[in-house]
Amino acid sequence: MPSGSSIWISPRPTTKKSLRCSGSGTRQLKRTSLFDTHVRSGARMVEFGGWEMPVQYAGIVEEHRAVRSSAGLFDVSHMGEVEVDGPGALESVQRLITNDAARLAVGQGLYTPMCTPSGGIIDDLTVFRLAEQRFLFVVNAATTAKDVAWIQQHTRSARARDRSSEFALLALQGPASQAILQRLTRADLPSLRFFHIAEGVDVAGIRCLISRTGYTGEDGFEIAPPWDVAPRVWEALIDAGRRDGLVPAGLGARDTLRLEAGIMLYGSDIDETTSPLEAPLGWTVKLDKGEFVGRDALRAQKELGVQRKLVGFEVADRAIPRSGYALHAGGRQIGQVTSGTFGPWVNKGIGMGYLSKAFTKAGTQIDVQVRGKAAPATVVKLPFYKRPTSETRKQGNEETKTS
Structure with a gap:
């Protein structure tokens, strides 16, 4: 889940837990409970929205490729968790999000925006149904304080609690992740489907x-x-x-991985000035589910049609697009880059940006202004990278061995 106006910005409120801090003067940096572990592992630590977080260990490219081919382990403990429970919990959740939580079975989750009355995106988050009237919101680090206040404001009879200080969060990612985790738990991991959750799972003797x-x-x-x-x-x-x-793996590789996968970053690709219909998130807006914050504005926008869309593009040469670079067509600016990088796995410059509707069709030729020079680029359908099936991955591995 995305967080911050760039991958290096993820503010988080002070939690009830006493956190270790470093530095002197008026501003101190918070540390996750894994700080000493990261330092011992040789991580390069950077300021990350008030936190000291690992940006890389051996290197961003090496970590990126390890996740694509085997597995990487990330500390994302700066993320926020909010629990909504009690009578009326489902009603409150439905009012808060654009997607439809009523269709969730217990143990199932969904991805959803949470919008302002005007349809702007307050945050994009994951909601899990832990019981009939008990839900867990996993929110972006950059928006935790704002999200907690907004959720509490819009829960009536239900209770909303910020539980961010109680949990760390480790992301084990890659094709070998199930095999690795299975060695530490008796839980039947193959039966845990995508976007499902399980409580009280013993992992290395610790309930998680x-x-x-x-x-x-x-x-x-x-x-x-x-x-x-x-x-x-x-x-x-x-x-x-x-x-x-x-x-x-550090947050640098996490950013390049998510961009290859066409996943948006809150604060860069989406924010309160953008709507889910302008971003490729229309599938998360369920106008027929009943009232929710932003519904009227989004319905009106859908009827009128949007004037711009978030698209992906690939650069023809090895130029690297960066956030804020201008996008041109026909000698004039038609948008700007919201996220950009050189994709270590796809081996090309890739980016996202909002373009006027006339330029959003896949195959459209545009230019990225890179240090005053026009780098030719092509609008493409997202994502830039799609995870292969187990069969195609096996075939690719065999080809690699014999080449």
Whole structure:
């Protein structure tokens, strides 16, 4: 799940848990319970919206490729968790989100925006149904404080609690992730389907909440142990995955992976000035489910049609598009890059940006203004990378061995 106005910005409110901090003066940086583990592993630590977080270990490209071919382990404990429960919980959740939580079975989750009355995106998040009237929101780090206040404002008879301080969050991602995690638990992982969640799962002797979700375009799991014992789970996972080539991975690789997978970043690709209909998120807007915040505005926008759309594009040469670069066609600006990078797996410059509707068709030729020079690019259908099936992955591995 995306967070922050760039991958290096993810503010999070002070939680009830006493967090270790560094630095002197008026601003101190918070640390997750895995800080010492990261330092011992040789991670490069950077400021990340008030937190000291690992941006990379061996290197972004190496970590990116490990996730695509085997597995990587990320610390995303700066993410927020909000529980909504009690009488009227479903009604409150339905009012808050654009997607339809009523269709969820217990143990199932969905991806959804949460919108303002004018249809702007407050956040994009995951909602899990833990019981008939009990739901867990997993929200972006950059918007946790805002989200908690908004959720509490719009829950009436139900109770909304910020539980961010109680959990760490580890993301085990990649084609080997199930095999690695299975070595540490008796839970039947093959039966845990995509976007489903299980509570009280014993992982390396520690009760955790686990979901089959991620932010990389690969199969994977997000594992939430109690905050203080997260280092034990981390080390157990690293040991269990050593034979498969599992590597610790930083937020730099997480960003390049999500962009290859065509996943939006809140604060860059979407925010309160953009609507789900302008982004490729119309499938998450259920206008027929009943009232929710932003419904009238989104219905009107759908009837009138949007004037711009978020698209993906590929650069013809090895130029690297960056956020804020202008996008041109016919000698004039038609948009700007919201996210851009060189994709280590797809081996080309890729990016996203909002374009006037006339330029959004796949195959449209545009230019990216890179350091004052026009780099030819082509609008393409997202995602840039799609996870292969197990059969095609096996075939690719065999071709690699024989080449």
